[in-house]
Amino acid sequence: MRTFCFRKSSRLLVILSAAAAIMQIGILTFVPDAALAHGERNQEPFLRMRTAHFYDVNWSTNEIPVNGEIVVTGKFRLFPIWPVNLPLPEAAFLGNGTPGPVLARTESYINGVPAIQSTKLELNRDYEFKTVLKGRVPGHHHVHPMINVMGAGPLLGPGNWLTVTGNESDFKLPIKTLSGETIDNLETWGLGRVFFWHGLWVAIAIVWLVWWLRRPLLLPRFRALTEKGGDRSQLVTSTDRLFGAGLLVATILIVFFGFQATDIAYPRTVPLQGSRATVEPLPEVPEQVKVVVNKSNYDVPGRSLRMNVTLTNNGSTSAQLGEFLTSNQRFINHEVSQAMAAVDPNYPKELLPPNGLKVSDSRPLKPGETKTVDIEAADAAWETERLSSLINDPDNTLGGLLFFYDEHGKRTISNVSGPMVPVFTDPDNRTAENPKGGPG
């Protein structure tokens, strides 16, 4: 009976395991988007709200063949209210967030300076970037610009889907060395030499091991060492010593002459390069509109961020609040035509919350005018992008950029930041249209 139960439960276990395996394969096969995106939503909200804000990001294409090029350009601002628990960007590197090296990066620049090395960046300053990537592995890949900051980790910009078509085996990344060699493909460069030398030494090692393994090994040798009558001289013979000595000489000779031959074959080599690049930020543009956050709430059941802000226009032209950018989510004020016009029709839709930005008074702010308005960014994106978990962060401060437009469409950018208080229930039924609450 016991045996029967065991067999029954074993069979059940096998069936369940097989079902789980089939489900896993199914998920990986039929839900590629979920599998190929790379965890940008898992980054804590304070990282995404108060470190690098990417804007004007453009992907030159949505589809390339293997060896085809995509150029990703844009700008980023390092937020001035940098999280205290992160080190300052003393060393930063312009990366690209892709699922591994499915694309090959051939060029990258920050403000026109080659970004092959890391560099120091300044807070509250803007930088322009450009990355040229070459299709390598066919598939549907999510491509982000990214800034890696030492101690803070990867700070991802917005991502867009790219389809790479063709055959991986057609990929080539050629380059000519300064000493005259032509490299057809960096993927396979030097591998013949690697395989030869690794193979040679493994073969020599196997000869040495087999020399000893061919004789009775463990128990006979152990007994011979520990029991009376064991002949230790047979364990290591003079032939063994002679063979070992010969191997020693051969090893040293191969290493010595191999090294000499390699030096002759490659007389001009350079060490790894580990310098730091110097990048000046873009010229500083004074903030036209000063933004003071009087109060900000995150309405948990309503999935809505509400801010009461006082805006002061210190410029000589009018300013109209057109966009709130935080964590790569662009909340556009649909009442401002310049803001709507600034959205590239090819921009990833998942980064443009459909409800946009509601402003209690969208009329242009005249030069010198100060006005207090309520802003509401309500969208399921707060949940789907896992930004609402800001309420669980020890540093519960929101951050983002506000984009203002004058009557000619000229844009200025202001930082917005302040403590955020969660609202778990909303008995007053407040909305952007009815900020005072009540029946409305």
Added chain:
Amino acid sequence: MQGGTSVRLYGLEWPKESARISRVLDLLVAAILFLAVSGAFHLHYMLTAGDWDMWIDWKDRQWWVTLSPIMAITFPAALQYVFWTKFRLPIAATFAVVCLLFGQWINRYFGFHLWSYFPMSEVIPALLIPGALVLDVALLLTGNFLFTAMSGAFAFALLFYPTNWFWLAPYRLPVEVMGQLVSVGDYISYAFTRTALPEYIRLIERGTLRTFGGHSAIIASFFSAFVSILMYLAWWHIGMLLARVVTTPNTLKNFMGLTDKDEPAEAAQKAIDGTSLQGRFVAAE
């Protein structure tokens, strides 16, 4: 060996069947040990010198050359104690680094190349076999762990850089990328991006070691060789500790009136002397 129902192995008589089973055991243990050492040594090496061994743009003339032999001589030294003192086999170092190389190639090819798309040119493991062969032969010829440490462990580290230069040199050719001078290795790792391992993470050539003749690999090799001697001695003794069979005396059996079969006289004497609880009962009677 001789005919009949028994054979003579290393001076001792063995029944033929026992000798045959012993040989099967040899092969089984060798296969199991190969996989076990591959896994354990690979894990140890990846945790201590992993990035240097992994990436083509981490294999510098200072840290890679210094750290790799120091961290790689550990398992060979510990295994040499067991293999030599228990079986008189001078193959432990070679066996260990072949296991390591096997684990590395499996990991690089299936894990990094096929699964994660890195080209093989970016993830080539270092070669340690020549140093290991010298370490084994040093033990064979001297038969002494101290002399092996001073000669073999020293050579193990000194041979590291020239051994690897065979295949590494093509990756140190100079190229111009975006108006910058970099090596081919630098460019390979720049082109085939590691999303979460940016350039600044690399620990390569710091300090002023290169003032010694302009080539930091030489002084790094000698420093590594010196530390490798100490590491060898330490890990030889770790091997000694781990190879010890430790038992705890079973005092409970005294309550049951049992004694060690091998030592009846001693147990009886203890009982008479009253040095154990059981003895005291015996004495009271």
